[in-house]
Amino acid sequence: MPPPSLLLLLLPFLATASMDMDFKCIAKDCGSEMARAAIDPTFWRSSKCELGCNDVYDEDTTPEKLVYQNCTTICALTYESQAGDDFLACAMNNDCVTFPEIPGECPMPEVSPDLSLATLAGEWWQHRGKNALWDCYPCQHIHSMFLVDDADWCAQTESPVGGPVQAPCWNYTYSYDLYVEDGTQYFGQSWQLPADTPAGEQIDIYYEYMGSYHNETWFLLDAVEDKYVLLVDCSYMNTWIDVGSIVWVRPGVVLSDEDNASIAAVYKAKLGWDFDDFCYDTHGDANCDGPASAPAPSLGERRPAPRWGKGKFPFWSKSTLALAEEIMA
Numbered sequence: 105m106p107p108p109s110l111l112l113l114l115l116p117f118l119a120t121a122s123m124d125m126d127f128k129c130i131a132k133d134c135g136s137e138m139a140r141a142a143i144d145p146t147f148w149r150s151s152k153c154e155l156g157c158n159d160v161y162d163e164d165t166t167p168e169k170l171v172y173q174n175c176t177t178i179c180a181l182t183y184e185s186q187a188g189d190d191f192l193a194c195a196m197n198n199d200c201v202t203f204p205e206i207p208g209e210c211p212m213p214e215v216s217p218d219l220s221l222a223t224l225a226g227e228w229w230q231h232r233g234k235n236a237l238w239d240c241y242p243c244q245h246i247h248s249m250f251l252v253d254d255a256d257w258c259a260q261t262e263s264p265v266g267g268p269v270q271a272p273c274w275n276y277t278y279s280y281d282l283y284v285e286d287g288t289q290y291f292g293q294s295w296q297l298p299a300d301t302p303a304g305e306q307i308d309i310y311y312e313y314m315g316s317y318h319n320e321t322w323f324l325l326d327a328v329e330d331k332y333v334l335l336v337d338c339s340y341m342n343t344w345i346d347v348g349s350i351v352w353v354r355p356g357v358v359l360s361d362e363d364n365a366s367i368a369a370v371y372k373a374k375l376g377w378d379f380d381d382f383c384y385d386t387h388g389d390a391n392c393d394g395p396a397s398a399p400a401p402s403l404g405e406r407r408p409a410p411r412w413g414k415g416k417f418p419f420w421s422k423s424t425l426a427l428a429e430e431i432m433a
């Protein structure tokens with residue numbers, strides 16, 4: 105989803121229940137990563153912040169625990185550190201952490217026969233979104249999407265099933281403002297998306313996150329040229345499934361009554377969704393800062409994602425944290 109709803113991609117890490125960490129495994133495979141994290145004050149601050157989210161979990165009555173996920177994401181982004189990222193990456197890649205399932209099912213809506221990724225070429229702003237957290241961050245923006253005929257550049261993204269993305273591929277550059285503790289922070293990235301998916305078919309995209317593969321399927325439901333595109337996405341990592349949808353509009357477009365009615369009818373017919381439930385997204389140059397005025401994405405990752413706290417935070421007890429803070433102080 106980030107594309108916009110790239111945010112959905114983050115979901116795999118945000119468990120709705122505790123994740124488990126195997127300390128024997130950590131000691132065996134990730135000892136040096138843990139040692140480096142343990143002397144990093146930012147890592148401890150993030151741990152403390154994440155621990156605070158556990159209270160939110162208990163009070164969060166939304167089915168997908170979105171308020172809780174919001175909390176853990178804010179902690180992860182506010183207190184991001186290379187040492188913390190490396191530690192979690194190691195723990196994940198060595199199967200030292202397990203995440204509970206996020207049960208769900210990808211919808212299989214009917215794709216409009218004429219639409220393909222080419223429909224999304226150019227510039228778009230997210231106007232409305234389905235998932236109250238992941239599709240509703242402010243200023244989700246496709247800055248540009250155009251074909252690049254450069255085999256090396258395209259091959260930076262590998263599909264776990266189909267090998268490297270072939271040239272020509274789409275250069276898809278997007279950004280959004282993610283919540284951090286004291287406001288929002290701009291994140292942007294360029295992706296290589298496959299250009300060989302025929303019109304009328306679902307579009308499978310892949311990306312690597314902390315060394316593990318994730319994938320997403322996009323369904324283009326409908327589009328009106330130079331006005332809007334309706335995109336449904338489903339993202340998966342192992343047993344984690346998340347569904348969202350975005351209404352992309354061209355810069356400056358204001359949807360009419362007729363547009364609204366037509367969009368609502370498509371969602372109702374193809375998915376049984378109520379368009380009135382979608383959030384309104386802050387968008388447009390006048391309301392959003394551009395990349396020039398914002399800090400660059402921090403760690404050069406594909407996805408600005410929370411590395412910590414995808415799940416109730418079980419790593420350290422409150423007393424361990426208090427002790428660590430004393431030692432660091």
Ligand SMILES: *[C@@H]1O[C@H](CO)[C@@H](O)[C@H](O)[C@H]1NC(C)=O
Nearest residue numbers: 170171172174175236237283
């Ligand atoms: C997430 O947190 C931000 C910042 O506190 C808030 O504005 C937003 O409404 C929250 N979203 C959800 C779905 O809880």
Ligand SMILES: *[C@@H]1O[C@H](CO)[C@@H](O)[C@H](O)[C@H]1NC(C)=O
Nearest residue numbers: 248252254257275276277294
């Ligand atoms: C991809 O697009 C971005 C944004 O326009 C641009 O900065 C970057 O140079 C492009 N990369 C390639 C290989 O075209």
Ligand SMILES: *[C@@H]1O[C@H](CO)[C@@H](O)[C@H](O)[C@H]1NC(C)=O
Nearest residue numbers: 265308319320321340341342
């Ligand atoms: C994405 O990965 C999951 C396993 O993680 C797999 O079940 C699913 O078929 C994959 N989807 C695509 C489109 O490759």
Ligand SMILES: *[C@@H]1O[C@H](CO)[C@@H](O)[C@H](O)[C@H]1NC(C)=O
Nearest residue numbers: 231232359360361362364384
């Ligand atoms: C159509 O919906 C948009 C938001 O998606 C809203 O800004 C606009 O006011 C609506 N138009 C009418 C005529 O209701």
